Amino acid sequence: MLQYLVILLDDTSVAYCHAENPLRERNLIPLDTLKKAILFGMKENLMIQYVYPDYDLPEEYNEVIESIDHVKIGRDVAVYSEVPKSIAAENAVLRLSIADFIAKQYDIAAILPQVTRLNICLTDTETFKDEQAEDYKKALATFNAVLINQYKAGKQPQLNILTDRLQLKEMHNCGAGDSNITIAPNGKFYLCPAFYYDEKMGISNRLNHHKPSSERSVGNLETGLQISNPQLLKLDHAPLCRICDAYHCNRCIWLNQKVTWDNNTPSHQQCIIAHLERNAARDLQQQLKAAGFSAGEEIKSIDYLDPFDVREQF
Amino acid sequence: MIVKETRKAWQKGSAKSITFIVTKDCQLACKYCYLVGKNEKERMPWEVAKTAIDYILNHENDANFAYESVIWDFIGGEPFLEIDLIDKICDYIKTELYRRNHHWFNSYRFSFSTNGINYDSEKVQRFIEKNKKHLSIGITIDGTERKHDLNRVYKKTERGSYADVVRNIPLWLEQFPGDGTKVTISSADIPYICESVLHLYDLGIHQVNINCVFEDVWRDGDDKLFENQLMQLADAIIDRDLYKDYACSFFSENMGKPMDCQLQNQNWCGAGRMLAIDAAGNFYPCTRFAQYSLRDKEAWIIGNIYDGIDQNKLRPFLTLDRCTQSTPECVNCEVAEGCAWCQGENFDAAQTHTVYERATAICKMHKARVRANNYYWNKLYRKLELEGKREEFEANRKTNNGVVC
Amino acid sequence: MKKLVGQVTPEEKNEIQTLFERRNGLNELAKILTADNTDLYEKLVKDMGETGSKFQNWWDTMAKKYQWESAKNGNWEINFETCEIFLVTPEN
The missing domain is CATH 3.20.20.70 (Aldolase class I)
Structure with a gap:
């Protein structure tokens, strides 16, 4: 069921998830389109998330934006593409390559106590090599050490890739096209901003060889949402994910389509990373319990990193 | 030896x-x-x-x-x-x-x-x-x-x-004495199914693997014509005792029943x-x-x-498993068993880039096949029982290789 | 005439099936391999002898173990699907 409406206020709105935003030319959403998008959100009872560009919007936009309850990504939620010296916002997104994540783990650890919540988002998940697993585990252990100290100091730190799993009892994933939908400045719906970027960049959607097209939209504000095969965006139609307990995994639909060519199938790399995090969350949980904290339902020990290796076979 | x-x-x-x-x-x-x-x-x-x-x-x-x-x-x-x-x-x-x-x-x-x-x-x-x-x-x-x-x-x-x-x-x-042939049926072929299978038997081919194309080519009324052809074929095979030495993949006992998503979920x-x-x-x-x-x-x-x-x-x-790629109608189908699909055709006909959308163009043809298949086995078993040859048949029955793609 | 005279275990069947396949493979390889491919040719000749012996040995061992019925001018046959052994004798 849809719960969130993401509104890209400009083509250059900040990238806040796995996909880079390659668009460099400003293209502000027309005010009329913005109003229609808000109206759609109100009628469908959706929580609105505005995604801001790095420039100030015209005054008339601010009034419209404030007409509905919302979150401002790129404003309330700070988004960084490199590790900052310090963070002023309570909530922040840190987008990094795998190499930077590993190389700058101590810099990240240093800013961790400064925020209420930090979301780390890898920008090159699909390039992850199995040989990087040990380094990735070490970085996660570095963060675990910081988190334990924060708990001991009476805080409730949140680092998406480690602490989210402690609280979750079921899958809580990206939800593109299922729990959230994106409106672009052209007034069209997309499963998430990444699909809009691909369309704008002319990347083929592989849908129709004889009529090459980068068309990625799933409807527009005039005719409404038209998602084909919506069931394939849901957990029960994802054979690998429905048996998985890396509940915090992004299960990025865009990466699925990009790497395995099927929306419901995650790549080996996505699964490995999510399971390294899941297992590190288990370590964190055990350390917290040993220190006398309650830390959610027990995360079981498992002997695989990719659920493909233990998939249901008929 | x-x-x-x-x-x-x-x-x-x-x-x-x-x-x-x-x-x-x-x-x-x-x-x-x-x-x-x-x-x-x-x-x-x-x-x-x-x-x-x-x-x-x-x-x-x-x-x-x-x-x-x-x-x-x-x-x-x-x-x-x-x-x-x-x-x-x-x-x-x-x-x-x-x-x-x-x-x-x-x-x-x-x-x-x-x-x-x-x-x-x-x-x-x-x-x-x-x-x-x-x-x-x-x-x-x-x-x-x-x-x-x-x-x-x-x-x-x-x-x-x-x-x-x-x-x-x-x-x-x-x-290659035991080898079979592969026959493909599209809309225009339906009137010739019975005569064709019998002709192949006459040529000495004992195993006829035959199936309808998976593409969306079927016209209104094709299912009725198809059912009639298969019933004529059933009559001929049974009346002429051809079932003893010949097999046709259209007739199989393992088809036409509901299927379970836990126990029968294979692709x-x-x-x-x-x-x-x-x-x-x-x-x-x-x-x-x-x-x-x-x-x-x-x-x-x-x-x-x-x-x-x-x-x-x-x-x-x-x-891939059967139920995840199937429509709710296919999952709940009372005669699901034996209904085939081609993953390539599913992909080609799909609305999105996926192998998880089952094409259902063959649905009415499968249902017609099930009706004729039921007729075949009911008629054959009654004949065998009346002749007291059911046990002999079970011991020597020909099997077929099922649907081929 | 063909008469069912016994049955072997699936493991025993697998053993003779592998030898049967190997013998066929060697025979067909022999049709294309020439003596100028010295190493492979020598390996093949040796292998054909060894496989033939193992093949014969399997039948001897099984016949002794199961005491199958035999007949003058008769042969035993195995059905790979059922593991059944048949005695086949010429029709008079």
Whole structure:
């Protein structure tokens, strides 16, 4: 069921998830389109998330934006593409390559106590090599050490890739096209901003060889949402994910389509990373319990990193 | 001492099927052929075939090739147009399997599906003689002359090919006595089903593997006509006692019942567990995912002979199950058992880029088949019981190989 | 005439099936391998002898173990699907 409406206020709105935003030319959403998008959100009872560009919007936009309850990504939620010296916002997104994540783990650890919540988002998940697993585990252990100290100091730190799993009892994933939908400045719906970027960049959607097209939209504000095969965006139609307990995994639909060519199938790399995090969350949980904290339902020990290796076979 | 081998479904389930698309050319232009991109240019070069074999044999222990046995399959177009290349490939495979002490040396087959036109040529016959113990060859003959020539016509003249195929059937049956033929049914063929199957029996073919095309070609009323044809066929097979020695895949006891999503959730199709290689050296999950087989989608290439297999591109295939790809109507269908699909056609007809959307164009034809199939078994069992021959039948019954793609 | 005279275990069947396949493979390889490919040729000749012996040995061992019925001018046959052993004798 849809719960969130993401509104890209400009083509250059900040990238806040796995996909880079390659668009460099400003293209502000027309005010009329913005109003229609808000109206759609109100009628469908959706929580609105505005995604801001790095420039100030015209005054008339601010009034419209404030007409509905919302979150401002790129404003309330700070988004960084490199590790900052310090963070002023309570909530922040840190987008990094795998190499930077590993190389700058101590810099990240240093800013961790400064925020209420930090979301780390890898920008090159699909390039992850199995040989990087040990380094990735070490970085996660570095963060675990910081988190334990924060708990001991009476805080409730949140680092998406480690602490989210402690609280979750079921899958809580990206939800593109299922729990959230994106409106672009052209007034069209997309499963998430990444699909809009691909369309704008002319990347083929592989849908129709004889009529090459980068068309990625799933409807527009005039005719409404038209998602084909919506069931394939849901957990029960994802054979690998429905048996998985890396509940915090992004299960990025865009990466699925990009790497395995099927929306419901995650790549080996996505699964490995999510399971390294899941297992590190288990370590964190055990350390917290040993220190006398309650830390959610027990995360079981498992002997695989990719659920493909233990998939249901008929 | 003699060791006799049954020729049916060799090493079913434990054999890796590796298909060489040796040419995209064919003498025929069959009207129901799903190969939309046939051409005379894309012939597999020897270097590509050799590199493919080397790649596969170098990866003996990879999960993709960890099968007890292997079926080296050759497809076209018409594979025997490239008999010189095939001969060279097979010699190389045999020699390399042996030189490397590869476990497949003890368990391999060369498989062909041919239109049969040049079956009696000197080169093809020399090849058969050389590899006889390891061959499985199916000649496609569609039935009576009028049924066969309705679809299976020469590409330039549109002349029917029946006469050129039927003359080779006795030689083929002499060399491969138990082998069956594959018959394809599209809308225009329906009136000739009964006469065609009986004609194939008359030719001495004991196993007729027959199926309706999966594409969306069916017209209003086709299901009724189809059901009537199958009932006529059922009457003929039973009344003439043909069931004792002949089999037709349309009639199977294991069909037409509801299915359970827990216990009967296996995928119908083996795409992804097979491997196909084209003239450019690209790998596919099955030939149906190569560009010449696809109407509306871009080819699903899973790697190539130089860079290997991209496992991520295979994951959707290797996680496929019946219920996840089926519509709620199919999941809840009262006669689901035995209803087939082709993963390639599912992909080609899908609304999005997925192998998880089951095409249902065949639905009404399957339901008609179920009704006729029920009629067949009810009639046959009643006859056997009245004659007191039920037990004898059970002990000696012919099995069939089910639906083929 | 063909008469069912016994049955072997699936493991025993697998053993003779592998030998049967190997023998066929060697015979067909022999048709294309020439003596100028010295190493492989020598390996093949040796292998054919060894495989033939193992093949014969299997039948001897099984016949002794199961005491199958035999007949003058008769042969035993195995069905790989059912593991059944048949005695086949010429029709008079």
